Amino acid sequence: MKITLARALGTCFGVHDAIEAAQDESFRDNLTIIGELVHNPQTVAALRAKGVRMVRSMDDQITTKNVMITAHGAPASMKKALEARGYRVYDASCPLVLKVHNRVARLVSEGYFPVVIGQRDHVEVRGIVGDLAEYEVILEPEETARLAGRSKIGIVCQTTQQVETAQRIVAAIRERFPGVDVKFVDTICQPTKDRQAAVRDLVDEVDLMIVVGGYNSANTKKLKRVCDEKGVEAHHIESAGELEPSWFRGKLHVGITAGTSTPHEIIAEVHDRIREISRRAGGADGAQVSRHDNTSR
Numbered sequence: 576m577k578i579t580l581a582r583a584l585g586t587c588f589g590v591h592d593a594i595e596a597a598q599d600e601s602f603r604d605n606l607t608i609i610g611e612l613v614h615n616p617q618t619v620a621a622l623r624a625k626g627v628r629m630v631r632s633m634d635d636q637i638t639t640k641n642v643m644i645t646a647h648g649a650p651a652s653m654k655k656a657l658e659a660r661g662y663r664v665y666d667a668s669c670p671l672v673l674k675v676h677n678r679v680a681r682l683v684s685e686g687y688f689p690v691v692i693g694q695r696d697h698v699e700v701r702g703i704v705g706d707l708a709e710y711e712v713i714l715e716p717e718e719t720a721r722l723a724g725r726s727k728i729g730i731v732c733q734t735t736q737q738v739e740t741a742q743r744i745v746a747a748i749r750e751r752f753p754g755v756d757v758k759f760v761d762t763i764c765q766p767t768k769d770r771q772a773a774v775r776d777l778v779d780e781v782d783l784m785i786v787v788g789g790y791n792s793a794n795t796k797k798l799k800r801v802c803d804e805k806g807v808e809a810h811h812i813e814s815a816g817e818l819e820p821s822w823f824r825g826k827l828h829v830g831i832t833a834g835t836s837t838p839h840e841i842i843a844e845v846h847d848r849i850r851e852i853s854r855r856a857g858g859a860d861g862a863q864v865s866r867h868d869n870t871s872r
């Protein structure tokens with residue numbers, strides 16, 4: 576059985592840097608993270624084991640001097656409020672999330688009504704819209720009806736949205752409001768686009784795809800959706816222990832992809848476990864392993 580890793584997969588630089596920062600010795604036993612730093616249960620558990628505390632919101636009880644805003648970002652007003660309460664705030668917002676904040680602010684200053692293509696309840700989206708007087712968050716083309724009456728519409732995306740979803744919604748807005756000035760700023764981040772493009776390239780070559788990432792990770796779910804849309808069998812798992820040998824029966828080529836919150840160690844464990852399953856199933860010579868890129872095709 577051949578096993579191929581998608582050419583782009585796993586932890587992005589934004590998540591990586593935030594995890595590194597949270598583990599800095601200077602914060603030892605004196606750091607509370609507001610919200611989930613990453614959508615990955617293993618990483619969250621490892622941080623807790625190192626004495627890092629986590630709360631759901633800034634209004635929960637915080638007993639440390641240092642507080643951290645996660646890579647997903649937060650409204651500027653929240654940072655100010657925390658400082659006003661006497662906390663030392665470490666802002667681990669990803670620069671690509673801050674870029675969305677800046678682009679929205681510019682659209683508003685130019686007179687556009689701001690629209691975010693994304694999940695209304697996602698912490699990143701709450702951070703983007705948190706300081707706006709008015710806005711809409713849209714995820715389905717039917718929801719574009721809510722934009723009636725606007726003369727200028729400025730659109731950005733949650734960084735981890737699927738490219739096709741954004742294109743579909745922008746097209747729906749332009750079609751529904753042909754006379755309106757619609758400006759679209761594509762803020763889907765490059766690491767997300769790279770992972771989506773990599774899985775799209777690989778999915779046509781495999782007969783099974785393993786998608787690794789937290790069940791609460793939106794971008795991991797989107798990678799699985801790409802496989803579903805292509806009609807290729809895919810399983811979303813959080814860890815190697817969930818792999819079922821029966822999935823691999825009769826399969827000749829298995830692909831592996833992973834969301835932007837998935838640590839590379841977990842991908843390596845999944846990869847090793849699939850090799851073991853393959854060996855036990857009779858592939859005594861072991862699995863053939865490759866990394867998917869243009870030169871290996």
Ligand code: SF4
Binds near residue numbers: 589734
């Ligand atoms: S997914 Fe993109 S925006 Fe989010 S932390 Fe990673 S690089 Fe930054």
